[in-house]
Amino acid sequence: MTTDTPVEQEPDRTKRLEEEGEIAADYLEELLDIADLDGDIDLDIQHDRAAVEVVADEDGDLSVLVGSDGEVLEALQELTRLAVQARTGERSRLMLDIGGFRATRRQELTALAEDAIREVRESDREIELAPLNAFERKVVHDTVAAAGLVSDSRGVEPSRYVVVQPSPEQGGASAS
Template identity: 55%
Template sequence: MTETSTPHAEQPLSEETEPVATVGEVDDEDGVDEEDGEIEDGAEAAAPASGSGDGELFRQSEIAADYVEGLLDILDYDGDIDELVSNGRPMVEVVGGRLNALVGQRGATLEALQELARLAVFRQTGAPSRLLLDVGGYRATRRKELTAVAKNAVEKVREYGEPVRLDAMSAFERKCVHDVVNAMDGVESESEGVEPSRRIVVRPAD
């Protein structure tokens, strides 16, 4: 559908202009496909997988944790690795100092490491994994930043009545924004474009 916009909504909303805090496989379609079901704000805290009752998911966490541990050894990085199952998906958390290099700019390195860990799981199990990898609590921090970005976009849409396009984001980032927008009245969001330039458009609800 052809869209028109006022001067206020022509430019993508850049996160760099937002007053946010400084310090988140199967196709990652936003808000549609199952894979985008990242852990949401307010969700139940991750618990040790041994109590989850799901041995297969715990096994995936173990495989991924072993793979990540091997990478840390090669890179000579120190970090504590936790194997979890949260919200029905395997999860590996790495905590420690001097780990920023494993996150990269806007989480790009973290996303790549997550895909490698998923591949390691696939090679041993023969099935795709929805494993979630986090390093140094990056995803929780990033989620807070993206909440501010999403709310600012909603305010602009409500004020000017025109769509607002955000910067290109990863599937995890898009899911965070969709969650915020979908919880608000009078607005809706959808993704457009292809990776790595896939972005969210926030517009008035039909």
């Protein structure tokens, strides 16, 4: 019996992620047709996930698919993941963006995290952020980790939030 090396598994993983993107694109194209909205669909693989973006045509407005604070986008992402799972039999972790909402939100969250990092370093005390959804928390955790600090999520959905803490090397006090 032979086992696949990581190099041999990579093409299979990429093919599976491309398939997820294609299934998601078909699902979203049908949705756009039903809603009588115009948009193009871009597919990519980012951070070991299928990444699907619906981009508005020149005169198009897709804000109805985003909703205020992205709640419609979150729901559409879950429905799209379910559509992919129904076809593949496997849970999907695909990321959906519409009209660049997530890309813009990622920049805002990175700035928020950088402000919190600065404050934690100056005060040597942990900082609690406002409640964030899972995508938003992940962006903050990644930014904090890249800066060498520690973060964790606390609370219960929908009020789950991130706490940014001094790094252990900084000798920060931890809250109980």
